[in-house]
Amino acid sequence: MAAKTFDVTVASREKPLWQGKASQVQVPALGGGLAFLPGHASSFVLLSKGDLKINGEKDLAFSIEGGFASFEKNQMVIAVDSGEEEELKPKKA
Template structure:
C-alpha cells in the first residue's frame, strides 16, 4: 500500500497492461504541456498528447514509455495513465 511519500501507478494501453507499481513521481505529456505529478497532488483529469511518460519508482529507477492519445487521472494517491498506444519501455534519458 502506498504511504504519503509514494503513489500507486497503473499505465495501460488499449490492448495491454504496460506498467504497474509504486512511484515517487511521474511526468506525463499533458495537452497543455509536461505535467509532473507527486504523491498527494490535487485530483487531476487531463488529456495526454503524444510524448513520453516517465515514472520514478521507489527504488530510484526511471521507467519511460512513448505514448499516444489518452488521458491521466489522479485521485487519492492513485494515478492511472490510459492511452491508445504505448511503446515498450525506452531509455529514460
C-alpha cells in the same frame, strides 16, 4: 506523515504496460508537461503524443501516442492510445 509514493497503473487498449509505486510521474498533457507527486490534487488530464516518465524504485519512460491520466487519493491511472517502454539513457555532462 505524508506518503512518499503513490500507486500507478499504465495500460494501453491492447495490454497492461506497468503497475507499481512512483515518487513522481511526468506526463505530456495537451497544454504542456505536468508532474504529479504524492498528495497531488485530484486531476483528470488529456495526454498528447510524447514521453511519459515514471520515477520510483526503477525509473521508466514510455513513448505514448496520447490518452488520459486520472489522479485521486494517491492513485493514478494512465490510459494510453498506444505506448512502448523506452530505455532510459544517462544524461551526458
